Amino acid sequence: MSNAVLISAGQLHEKMNSGKDVLILDVRNMDEFNNWKIEGKKVKSINVPYFNFLEEDESNFKELPKDEEMVVVCAKGGSAQFVAETLAEKGYKTSVLDGGMLAWSQFYHPTVVAFDEKMKLIQINRFSKGCLSYAIISEGKGMIIDANQKVEYYLDFAKQYNFKIEHIVDSHLHADHISGGPALAEQTGATYYISSGEVKGTDLKYEPLEQYQSIRFGEVEVEVLAVPTPGHTPGSTSFLLNNQFLMSGDTIFVGGLGRPDLGGKAKEWAQDLYDTVFHKVSQLSDDVLVLPAHYADIKEINDNGIVGATLGEIRKSNDIMRNEDREAFTQQVAGAVSTEKPPNFEEIIAINRGELHVEPERAVELEIGPNRCAVHHH
Template sequence: MTVGIVTPKELYDRIARREELFLLDVRLYDDFERWHVEGERVTTLNIPYVDFLAEEDFSWKKHLPTDRPLLVNCARGRSAKIVAEILERHGYDAAYLENGMIGWSEVYAPVTVVEEDEWKLIQLNRVGKGCLSYLLFSGTTALVVDAGRHVEEYLELASQHGAAIEHVIDTHLHADHISGGVELASRTGASYYISQSELQGALIPHTPLEQHRTWQFGAISVQVLAVPTPGHTPGSVSLLLNDRFLLTGDTVFVGGIGRPDLGGKSREWAQLLYETVFTTIAALPDDVLVLPAHYASRDEYHAGGFIGATLGTIRATNEVLRLDSRETFLEQIAAAGGSTPPNYQEITEINRGVKQVPVARALELESGPNRCAAKHTHL
């Protein structure tokens, strides 16, 4: 029996078109609760795979609709395929998600944030991970910020725009996913920039951001200002474009703030984060558009289809930015980090260039959502 197959990219396109979908997730309950496919018109039901294997127990039938197609999902696609075949034998219209959540974690969706006469900014949303990266185009030149490890996504977009990638920047040393910055720079001959303090003596070829605070980028004067915004990590930077768009990395999110505890110095880094939020970022006007490196909720979508919000909106809705004293901030933020991102140590070793892993291991390491926020406010 052959059941239907839906690719992760097809699923994203259907969610983006606001189709009504019914997803049956057959992973264990804890895995489902930790991380699953979401969408504005997506109904998701979790019934573990083993419940479908009992030969005479069909109690799962009372939970499933018979008047609409079912899309079955699991971790890698194998269990979902088996369950979809069982459902087909019982008269259901069923298909399964190819490669499951692993495949879903590799979908990248480009959204144009701004396009003016001579420059363009695209946000590349890795929807299954909540990771965000950026491509800035001006003339035939491209700059990439916080690239994921799937470097072909950036090469293809640059090619579509007739541009060569000349600059690659990581705003900080990522802990929840493998950066593609070094590989992308190597493939294109671009310069790779990251703060020297992020690499802790590692030998990755790079240009320290401390030496290049400002670029006049491309065919026009697009000011790219690297603003030191430590706290999530000691060398974190934000990039200010034309005084209007702030790429904040993991410093400030639409609904939260970067967690300062991943280096084992939560109190010390929270002090840095306080200065960043209430001195550096506080000096910027309300109409600056914040574009972060991660998000945790569909509530963080802008009406334009990207993840972002003006500083004025964030100041009004993000409770962390309204804390009235340094001590209150330190108490709440230093203690609010939650569980450490899975495989944090190994991922940071890879991103520092002291370890390499095959693709299969990279898939395992990146499984699950990002956990870079210390605190999130639901808008």
């Protein structure tokens, strides 16, 4: 009978947010650990694979502190419980992440970005993948932008914030996670929008986003402008809310631009990205807050717990946003993409286009791992 202290993904997140240091003992294999781990500003991780603990080798324990609690983490929770019990017998303080990295991959957390008497804008962070979705709520009606796969989360969220989901938009065809948009639309009766360039030739039920200059609901002032911002994908669309907030999908990140190579047309898409940056986005003022669909580094989360930066800050810190030479820009963006492609991205794209249907367990499995949708310029 297991007697390890179990903590949920939510409790682990609270610990990470408490301002205290958190020590994680990750007992997965070294390559799994190096590929994807729990990260936080005050998180320190030690990796000692599970099999080492089966060998009763005392040297496995020499790095481990006796006076500090360790949260033991594995893929699904089982191995971590064994390790935690072994350690507890030797006098170490441990707890176990219940459900392991699988549970962490399914944890979503909301943070209010802005609110006034007319509307509320909330960023929903899926820490394990650096995926961000958004809810705009006004007069009991709401829009969800870039919903992730876990549809129940958004249904519960709408109950908790007391609004009806009426509009669901995907900023583009996602390659690194399965969109919850179509399933959420089916369950709520909401309208699902995506640019038709992203899903042409499929039987997905959607409204073509390019036919809507704005989507209004609730208070008339809540006007969501659909701004075509191709580059990461041909039909990428950003949403400008009240001229103040730009939900930029994967086109512009806090730390860079979306990678244009996932369609195998890096050169052409980089040209589109150039037009987006210098002809579309350049018309927006420096104080517009950019809220992307992803982030690649824990440092991009600001002190209020939000991933976002003003256009002014992004323009200042990204030389690529100032590189007005079209040829040089294209070279730089198309040439910067050396990082691995998102795992299983072809299968995920086929699911998001409605061409492939998989069992829920397979869907969860396909997404496990980090996101790789950004081009980084440090």
